[in-house]
Amino acid sequence: DAKTTQPTSMDCAEGRAANLPCNHSTISGNEYVYWYRQIHSQGPQYIIHGLKNNETNEMASLIITEDRKSSTLILPHATLRDTAVYYCIVRDGGTSYGKLTFGQGTILTVHP
Amino acid sequence: KAGVTQTPRYLIKTRGQQVTLSCSPISGHRSVSWYQQTPGQGLQFLFEYFSETQRNKGNFPGRFSGRQFSNSRSEMNVSTLELGDSALYLCASSLDSLVYEQYFGPGTRLTVT
Numbered sequence: 001d002a003k004t005t006q007p008t009s010m011d012c013a014e015g016r017a018a019n020l021p022c023n024h025s026t027i028s029g030n031e032y033v034y035w036y037r038q039i040h041s042q043g044p045q046y047i048i049h050g051l052k053n054n055e056t057n058e059m060a061s062l063i064i065t066e067d068r069k070s071s072t073l074i075l076p077h078a079t080l081r082d083t084a085v086y087y088c089i090v091r092d093g094g095t096s097y098g099k100l101t102f103g104q105g106t107i108l109t110v111h112p
Numbered sequence: 113k114a115g116v117t118q119t120p121r122y123l124i125k126t127r128g129q130q131v132t133l134s135c136s137p138i139s140g141h142r143s144v145s146w147y148q149q150t151p152g153q154g155l156q157f158l159f160e161y162f163s164e165t166q167r168n169k170g171n172f173p174g175r176f177s178g179r180q181f182s183n184s185r186s187e188m189n190v191s192t193l194e195l196g197d198s199a200l201y202l203c204a205s206s207l208d209s210l211v212y213e214q215y216f217g218p219g220t221r222l223t224v225t
Contacts, residue, residue: 034213043116043202043216044155087155097168098145098160098206100214 004088009107012082018075020106022088025069030093033064034100035073037084037108044087044102047073051093078110114139116205116217124223130191133220137184137205144186145214146178149200161186162208190222198224 005023012018024033034049048055048062050071055062061074075082087105117136125131137144146158157170161180178188184205190197200221204214 041200043204043218046213046215049213098143098162098204098214099157099168099170100145100147100155100204101157102147102155104154 004090004103006086006088006103006106008104009109012075012078012108012110014080014110014112015077018078018082018108018110020073020075020086020088020108021070022073023070024088024090027068027090028092031090032093033062033068033071034089034091035060035062036087036089036100036102037082038087038105039081039084045084047086078108080110080112082108083110084108116203116215118201118203118217118220120220121218122221122223124225125193126225127193127195129193130189131193131222132187132189133201133203133222135186135188135203135205135217137186137203138215141205141207141215142184143206143208143212143214144180144184145204145206146186146188147202147204148172149202149219150198155202158188193224195224198222 032051035047036044038044050062064071085105087102119134143162145160149155160168164180175191180186200219202219204216206212206214
């Protein structure tokens with residue numbers, strides 16, 4: 001699976017959009033981009049995933065660049081409850097069989 | 113729909129003992145994956161089961177094993193416990209092994225003394 005690079009930490013004001021970047025310059029054609037988050041002492045929570053097109057669900061939007069070498073997770077109106085570690089994961093859709101490779105992630109702190 | 117459940121939530125064992133952890137996936141999910149989370153190594157993949165077959169395995173010693181039952185419930189076993197096995201053990205379920213998203217349980221906190 002391709003390696004990802006994320007900033008170690010980011011801050012965001014409550015009510016503002018949080019934009020979390022992820023670099024995956026070695027991504028291959030069959031690899032999907034997944035985002036998960038983990039709130040302290042809880043199991044990771046699935047947020048969103050995509051292959052080529054931008055995706056949106058009730059939690060967030062995922063913007064993938066045209067060359068697929070980077071992506072951005074957007075939380076449109078961050079709340080204090082969005083404070084968590086956010087993981088960007090690239091996963092082979094054909095061979096990974098259940099395996100998610102977690103990096104260090106980005107610690108997002110949402111301030112009042 | 114009920115989420116992924118794991119039992120027990122907390123466990124204290126002594127070095128050399130063995131332990132069995134249980135995971136009940138979301139109804140209809142056939143894939144169960146297991147992960148170990150420690151402060152030093154982060155989240156690491158242990159293995160994955162789909163329809164009672166292990167389809168993928170991470171880089172862990174043979175002391176770590178698992179199985180899946182016909183109702184998709186899964187157990188993992190750690191034999192001859194070492195202090196370094198102290199960790200949060202997480203299971204995740206999914207509709208299938210490949211593309212679909214995984215939903216994680218709350219984890220079992222294992223402490224080895």
